Amino acid sequence: MTTPADYGIIYNWDGAPHGYTELPQSMDQFLQHTYAPLQDTQVGALFWCIGEHASRWQSEGLELLGNEHGRVYENAYNYNFTENIRQMLERGEDPQAALVERGHELGLHVYASVRMNDNHFNGTAPADIPHLHHTEMTGLRRQHPEWLLGDETEEWYAASWNMSVPEVREHRFTHLREACERYDWDGVELDWQRHAFHLPEDDAYRLRYVLTDVQRAARQLAQRLAAERGRPFYVAARVAGSLEMCRRIGYDIPTWIEEGLVDMLIPAGNAATDPDAEVEQFVDLCRGTDIVVYPGFDGALAGVPSGPEDATTREQMSVRGIASRHYRAGATGMYAFNWHAGRDTRRELLTQVGSPKTLQGTDKIYAATHRFFQKEGEWRGAYRRDRILGxxxxxxxxxxxxxxxxxxxxxxxxxxxxxxxxxxxxxxxxxxxxxxxxxxxxxxxxxxxxxxxxxxxxxxxxxxxxxxxxxxxxxxxxxxxxxxxxxxxxxxxxxxxxxxxxxxxxxxxxxxx
The missing domain is CATH 2.60.120 (Jelly Rolls)
Incomplete structure (x- = not known):
């Protein structure tokens, strides 16, 4: 194993730039929106979400985004977003290939980020799947409601895949494998935290070996690609912020480290930032290996009040405090997730949190972590996985x-x-x-x-x-x-x-x- 470069900041894009330009989006417009927030900052690597369930390239093994409903969309946003991708493909352009090429021109490493079990189905129950008009819906999910978690997990995530089903693991690995083989990435991220509901709630710890099965297959794929391409192909995993919750969800972190199944661990929340990520414990587990630890931030701090400062100032001060604490605990760098931004939206933080030196002398808030619950409405149950010792x-x-x-x-x-x-x-x-x-x-x-x-x-x-x-x-x-x-x-x-x-x-x- 070799250690990845010191990236300073890893920036995860969820694919949103496809929706930032009115149809038809040119490739130059897409790349400009993607990289404008990253240029001339401390960002050293882009982790690019390759899609949640459907393919964003012509695939033999996966359904193409937009096909499930005959390219009829549930709202204007998904129409514009998806058709920008589809029309690029029809013009003979490939946004993933262009994205990787531009990132390399800018001196960045670019990883494929694979959301292992994303669920943005708005709390849909398996019985209601046949009636759901959703762009990320696939025929496979409609055909196999018995492959979903149903009442064996939080209600909001009932339509999530049950990873104990062999066919489900094979399907998710196919998505990962195709993405890695087709493009000149520098590595792949298995984003287990989108979303962290993979196994029946009462059995997750005992079934942890099935998630390790996927992680091990990803490492074997990376080793093959590295040998074929003559350079490292790194494997990152985004996992829960605490080792206890990793166990409860089914992430066998000690085994992943012992077997060398990861090059990078990213302790993070399932929903919103987890300021209490156990960075020191993760670093201690990785001691004596080449594995690096990149904790960081989601797009929000759950439960934090407004004031006395204005919301923007308070967020910036809190982020700087969290980053300073993580570095003191041994973090290699920081990871930014859902930091949707234009050129200047997040520029101040993206030029500060990538190094302890640039954090020195800045205003900060060091705050006790909130234990926050969403008991009703959207994302009910989502926050139970995080900040368990708030x-x-x-x-x-x-x-x-x-x-x-x-x-x-x-x-x-x-x-x-x-x-x-x-x-x-x-x-x-x-x-x-x-x-x-x-x-x-x-x-x-x-x-x-x-x-x-x-x-x-x-x-x-x-x-x-x-x-x-x-x-x-x-x-x-x-x-x-x-x-x-x-x-x-x-x-x-x-x-x-x-x-x-x-x-x-x-x-x-x-x-x-």
């Missing part, structure tokens, strides 16, 4: 010993010769009123006299002076804020007796400015 929100209950929740904050090194930043601990309490008393400690030292401000979001002209949530703010001395783990204890002393609801700690964060 520390907030947590109700502050009376205790016999005066105890309360202890929140862990892991910090990067913020002290530099050029900058001595300001540090502020912020705690957000929901359902707070005068008469409530809490005791707050930073690393065992009690903090007193907080600056208390009502959280009225980012409204520049709020109508009222009161809000049911407040921010407690404490300025900390530089000597109190070192790289590594710190503990914040918040204990309820007295609850206003006229308020029946719980007092809830929704956020705990250290702000570096």
């Amino acid at each position: 520390q907030v929100p947590v109700a502050l209950k009376p205790t016999m010993t005066g105890d309360g929740p202890t929140i862990r904050l892991d910090l990067g090194d913020e002290h530099t010769e050029k900058r001595q930043p300001r540090f502020q601990l912020r705690l957000r309490l929901d359902e707070w009123v005068r008469g409530d008393e809490v005791r707050i400690q930073w690393d065992g030292i009690e903090l007193v006299s907080p600056d208390i401000r009502f959280d009225r979001g980012t409204d520049p002209d709020p109508i009222g002076d009161f809000a049911a949530a407040v921010w407690f703010r404490f300025d900390l001395d530089a000597a109190q804020v070192t790289a590594g783990q710190h503990q914040v204890k918040v204990a309820l002393v007295t609850r206003n007796p006229q308020v029946a609801s719980d007092l809830i700690l929704t956020d705990a964060e250290l702000v570096v400015t």
Whole structure:
């Protein structure tokens, strides 16, 4: 095995640039939309989604995108997106081939990203598959509802493939193999996290060997292609952010490492960013091998409130804090997923998070991770796979010993010769009123006299002076804020007796400015 180049940032495109130009899209327009966000940034590799279920090239073993409904589409977006691809093929053009060629011209490595079990079928049950008009629907899924997970997984993912079925694994491997053989990629990503529902819920750990079967076949394919092409063909795998959830889903990470079935591990969320990815544990498992670890980001931070900063500023500060923490834990670089962008949309972050050096001296938020659930509506159940040890929100209950929740904050090194930043601990309490008393400690030292401000979001002209949530703010001395783990204890002393609801700690964060 050889180690992939240090990519700095890996950028995953989901194929969206096909829909960024009105039909008919030229190849130049497609390539411009694809690479504009990446040029002159710290991105060293593009992972390109080759399609969810149907082929985007003329295939003998797969159904062509758009064929299932006779090129009649459920909405304007899918019409424009799919017909841009189809008409390129009809003109004798191949977007995958052109994409790889342009990436290599720009000095980037380009990987095929294969979504192993994508489910954007909007919670469709297997019984309703025959009636679903969806561009990514295939005849194979209609013909074999018995190959789907059904009631053996979360309701929203009932139409996902059951990977314990041999024919399903062969079908998904065919998609992967065709993509790899046809084009001059530098490697392939098995994106197991799109989506992380592969096996019957109660049997997933015991059936983990069937997912290893696919991973092993992918490695054997990569070895053959590397020998034929005379250069490395790397294998990446996007997996759950925690080793515990990897076990529960069916990813046998120790075996994958021991057998050398991956060159790169990408611990990530199934839905939204998982800031608590266990980077240090993944790095420790890979020690003594050539396998590298690239944690990173999805398009959103689940459960994070707006304010006190505006949403964009808060997201950027939070991303920089997460990246700094990951680097301190041993990450090789960062991975950006669903960062849909034009040339300048994400440029600031894409020129910062690819190296610990460029993160030095930037404003950051180091925040406790939210345990977030979507119990109703779209994507219900999707978030249960992620952030399983999220520390907030947590109700502050009376205790016999005066105890309360202890929140862990892991910090990067913020002290530099050029900058001595300001540090502020912020705690957000929901359902707070005068008469409530809490005791707050930073690393065992009690903090007193907080600056208390009502959280009225980012409204520049709020109508009222009161809000049911407040921010407690404490300025900390530089000597109190070192790289590594710190503990914040918040204990309820007295609850206003006229308020029946719980007092809830929704956020705990250290702000570096």
